[in-house]
Amino acid sequence: MFGFNKVFTKKLAAALLIGSISLLTACGTGGAGSGSSTSRKADANGMYRVKSGDTLVLIARANGVDYTDIMRWNNLTNPNLIEVGWRLRVRPNASVASTTNTANTSGGVARTRVNTNSDRDFGVNPNTSNNINWGWPTAGAVLVKYDGSASKGLVFDGVAGDPVFSVADGQVTYAGNSLRGYGNMVVVKHSETWSTVYANNSALQVKVGDDVRKGQTIARMGDTDAQRVQLYFETRLNAKPVDPLKVLPARVP
Known part of the structure; x- marks a missing residue:
């Protein structure tokens, strides 16, 4: 997908x-x-x-x-x-507050x-990663890259059942399939500002609250809510998607 x-x-x-x-x-x-x-x-x-x-x-x-x-x-x-x-x-x-409009007479909240x-309370330079030791979520080839509009992350190729790895140490904050279009999905929080998303999996191997290590298998690649077997992956800084290729280390050919 x-x-x-x-x-x-x-x-x-x-x-x-x-x-x-x-x-x-x-x-x-x-x-x-x-x-x-x-x-x-x-x-x-x-x-x-x-x-x-x-x-x-x-x-x-x-x-x-x-x-x-x-x-x-x-x-x-x-x-x-x-x-x-x-x-x-x-x-x-x-x-x-000095630039705030007063509420209207109907009782509406002032904008x-x-x-x-x-x-901004916790602005972080998008080019930094809080000294997190990043890795890659799969060995599969990148099919679709981040462009900030049509694609908010990366789409990886693979075979059903391929392992999906946590890209860094962290804690699982979501593991389920309640979001249509993402299928079986895992979200891992790596710091107060950084988190990663792993979607369209066939099976999840972690649950909310689990501590995970970099390189640990957290799911198996699949095609839930997708048209083919793939991994949809996002890196998020303060909940905002950023280009994973600017965060993850250079890939060894």
Whole structure:
């Protein structure tokens, strides 16, 4: 399956929000009334640390802002990709507040003009990888490369049952098949900012919470929700897909 295009990604994100489907265990599945809004309030600096069961929608409602504002302040591109432990800006800081429009008379939430660069809490240079010792997820050839639009990752060739390896040490934050188009998928968190996605597998060999090592077999290649046997792979920095070929080491011929 090569169709990881913009339209699919936007429809996927919208469907997940409406259905409260969690991609990572950190996202949770609670609706608008789930949990205590007080527990999701920002601290004195307008920051909030993500806890298990949180979603951007719930965090936003607890702080009287729109979830799209939180996405913009923290340079997020997918509202369903947040992880436990992340520290997010959920209220505008002083410099941002000075440019905030007042709420309308119907009681709508004020939208904020934001300087993304100054408000980003955990911006990391995309050309760095926090000294993570990276490897490759499979020995298969790359069929489709990252282009930032139609393809948000790499598609690898292979044979059904080929091992799929974790590209670095980390912890499994998702293992399942609840996302249409990704089939049997594993997500591994490698640091506070880096995670990787392994999709379309025939079988998963890890579960949520498992600690994994670089080179460990975490799945078997397959064709679930795909038109052929393949591995769809992403590297994500602060939940945003980045080109894996700029992150992974040079491949030995």
